[in-house]
Amino acid sequence: MALSDRIPGVRPRLTVGRRLDIVWRHAFPGTTSFLLMLVSLAPFGLWGQAALLPTVALTCVWFWSLFRPAAMAPPVVFLIGLLLDLLGFLPPGVGALTMLTTHGIARWLRRFLARQGFTVVWLIFITVACGIAAMNWALVSLLTFSLVPVGPVLFQAGLAAAMYPAVAIPLMFAHRSIADPDQA
């Protein structure tokens, strides 16, 4: 619910342009998450680039679930997870379930984390990323009836921990400016 619905006062009329602006601001988290995931697979020629896709998905879901849960609703999270499954060649359902778990944890910790600074949020995110990586490994092993190597999963968790500021800081600026429905 946007601020405009809760606080009385005089504000501009809802023209078509303004409506579109509001819709765009609500759709911003989901849309940018999808686009970032697609771009993370582009041929940059980086070593270990395959781990970039789950990292981007995890960070986006975590950040928006924490700061804008209304725009990162479970169905959107599910779709992001599905895209992660399809693009990342995971057994279908693994990405969806891990992303929904991330969303659930973020929503559960929301009240506590909203009062904390960036570093605490980052530290908790590192813990969550490790847990999610372990869950990912366990599910893939279970679904393929084989013990998949642990190395890539550890790398993925490490990358997510290290990359968090690089993804979250631009998102934070977007959250306060172009993605804020109250500024429409």
Next chain:
Amino acid sequence: MIRPSIQARHALARLTLPVMVVASFGLMLVGKVDTILVERARIAVYDASAPIYAALARPLGDMNKTVVEIVGLWGLRDENARLRDENERLRRWQSIGLTLDAENQRLKAALRWIPDPEASYVTARVVADAGGVYAKAVLLSVGPNHGLRKGQIALDERGLVGRITEVGTRTARVLLITDMNSRVPVILEGSRSRAILAGTNGPWPRLLYWSEGTVPKEGERVVTSAEADAFPANLPVGTVRYNANGIPEVEPDAQLRALDIVRVFDYGLNGFAAPEVTARSTQGHH
């Protein structure tokens, strides 16, 4: 439109997460039951996003090249000296190669050797990493009516890259020889003994099942074997190296970490189908 009461909306909002969790379990079930459907969905997503990657491939490639050039400026003198040396050496090898080739032709003519048919090939650009975390694969961008099929063989300018495992309308996926599920029958060129090259998801695939008494030698060349009719004979694969634990591995000839253009050959082979991908049911039905 009917607007539900606030309580009802809250209850619905609380329910969506559990419903979605159940849906993901459903997805896992579907993935186990119908692997073909999942494969189609994947390749459809990649087909849809291929134009983005194809558009990005050129500028990103240029950017990478610029970076390499700038780094290269640093050691230009040393590099030049090294290249002059290497050129000298290669010229000697070239003359040996030409002599041997001529001799080979004469001997084949004397033996009335039936030459292998020329294989047709398609050249394609590598546009994205398509391996995910648990697999080593790349995505090729190909035009419509490309005629690619599963099981065809991809090579770069130096050696064997892998095999086609999925084909879409605009894209094809190549499973690299370094992938965990890749098995390539090979011949050690020095001893002509057979072995299997097994990917490990690391940069160096391992040699397995070589014959007793013919241990792979460090630096020995490894080529494909026509065993099982999956590969043609004598495609260059790599050279043997021993790792720190004394396990023979192969340093691939192909530049698997920096693939740009690959050629996909149709040798008309009907051996085993290309291997299934890791993170999927291991016994996909066909």
